[in-house]
Amino acid sequence: DTGSAAAVPINEVDIAYVTPVTVGTPPQTLMLDLDTGSSDLWVFSSLTPSSQVRGQEIYSPAKSSTSKLLSGHTWSIRYGDGSGSRGTVYTDNFTIGGLEVESQAVQTAQEVSSSFTQEQSLDGLVGLGFSTLNTVRPSSQLTFFDNARPKLDEEVFTADLKYHATGSYDFGFIDRAKYTGNITYTPVQQSPGYWTHSLSGYAVGSGAFQSTQIQGISDTGTTLLYLPTAIVTAYYRQVQGAQNSQYYGGYVFPCSSTLPTFTFGIEGARFTIPASYINYTRISPTSSTCYGGLQSSSGLGINIFGDVALKAAFVVFSGTNPPRIGFGTK
Numbered sequence: 001d002t003g004s005a006a007a008v009p010i011n012e013v014d015i016a017y018v019t020p021v022t023v024g025t026p027p028q029t030l031m032l033d034l035d036t037g038s039s040d041l042w043v044f045s046s047l048t049p050s051s052q053v054r055g056q057e058i059y060s061p062a063k064s065s066t067s068k069l070l071s072g073h074t075w076s077i078r079y080g081d082g083s084g085s086r087g088t089v090y091t092d093n094f095t096i097g098g099l100e101v102e103s104q105a106v107q108t109a110q111e112v113s114s115s116f117t118q119e120q121s122l123d124g125l126v127g128l129g130f131s132t133l134n135t136v137r138p139s140s141q142l143t144f145f146d147n148a149r150p151k152l153d154e155e156v157f158t159a160d161l162k163y164h165a166t167g168s169y170d171f172g173f174i175d176r177a178k179y180t181g182n183i184t185y186t187p188v189q190q191s192p193g194y195w196t197h198s199l200s201g202y203a204v205g206s207g208a209f210q211s212t213q214i215q216g217i218s219d220t221g222t223t224l225l226y227l228p229t230a231i232v233t234a235y236y237r238q239v240q241g242a243q244n245s246q247y248y249g250g251y252v253f254p255c256s257s258t259l260p261t262f263t264f265g266i267e268g269a270r271f272t273i274p275a276s277y278i279n280y281t282r283i284s285p286t287s288s289t290c291y292g293g294l295q296s297s298s299g300l301g302i303n304i305f306g307d308v309a310l311k312a313a314f315v316v317f318s319g320t321n322p323p324r325i326g327f328g329t330k
């Protein structure tokens with residue numbers, strides 16, 4: 001089997017992408033953030049206090065003839081940006097892009113943090129990290145990809161995220177029409193549960209490519225690209241008026257500045273992020289100061305290849321044994 005679904009940016013600066021999914025019988029449609037940086041599938045639900053719901057679609061297990069309570073099971077998750085949620089667990093039919101998993105663990109939120117309440121276009125997450133990261137207790141649950149794997153034509157899913165446009169996620173096949181040339185693969189280290197791999201180096205603008213192994217995680221749920229401070233300072237040294245602002249928590253620069261491109265390596269292949277992707281957003285709607293899409297990872301303890309980087313390529317997440325990740329030019 002295969003599946004294919006849209007990845008729709010939820011705002012004008014691609015802060016996140018949501019994908020239509022259906023849960024239950026008859027199908028209830030929700031827009032969820034497919035997140036390779038976590039492994040919980042959770043949704044706003046009829047169990048979420050109405051004071052914490054602001055425009056989100058909700059899943060009501062009581063309205064589904066195929067829902068089953070996973071009794072005694074709970075979950076609680078905390079994300080890198082400090083947001084979080086917790087609740088109970090049902091199993092139900094779950095489909096993405098025509099690909100169905102019966103009795104998928106669907107984690108129903110009983111509490112969500114304020115940033116989720118405020119994000120009305122996001123009805124929950126589909127974790128596509130390794131199932132070891134799942135927070136359901138007493139027994140952890142499998143991700144949609146792990147459940148779908150036995151019925152997939154190929155043990156892969158792909159991400160084709162786009163700049164200020166709708167892209168796609170495919171399951172079970174690699175769509176040759178979505179990239180040119182070949183996919184370059186590199187090994188993935190699946191502990192502790194992220195899609196962890198290395199870049200083979202980088203270049204700032206037309207500068208020489210610096211060959212250096214940079215380990216990090218490819219994370220569709222993270223908006224920006226977070227790399228070691230030395231690389232980030234080398235980049236913004238090329239930007240007139242750029243400064244690392246304590247106030248704004250990162251590099252900012254005049255919106256009128258000319259930004260260089262940023263190239264990263266996967267093994268012998270090279271992928272260039274256009275300057276426009278790195279001119280991420282104005283710090284406020286009327287400001288002439290802009291916030292960079294490339295920021296330092298020093299506070300995170302890990303480098304994160306987030307959407308700013310991933311949208312510059314066609315990315316294959318391969319669940320083969322051993323797992324690997326592939327990048328194609330588009």
Ligand SMILES: CC[C@H](C)[C@H](NC(=O)C[C@H](O)[C@H](CC1CCCCC1)NC(=O)CCNC(=O)[C@H](Cc1ccccc1)NC(=O)N1CCC(N)CC1)C(=O)NCc1cnc(C)nc1N
Pocket residue numbers: 015016033035036037038039077078079080081082083115119133134135219220221222223224291
């Ligand atoms: C089982 C836990 C699980 C694996 C967890 N995984 C993650 O945190 C990575 C995961 O990909 C999550 C998935 C997000 C969570 C928020 C909602 C959207 C998806 N990514 C992050 O937290 C990366 C940092 N956040 C981001 O990149 C969010 C994403 C977002 C998008 C839309 C709306 C709201 C938030 N972006 C922003 O806040 N932006 C606003 C500011 C702007 N400058 C950039 C964009 C983890 O590592 N948690 C450990 C952890 C706990 N506590 C902390 C403090 N840090 C941690 N890393």
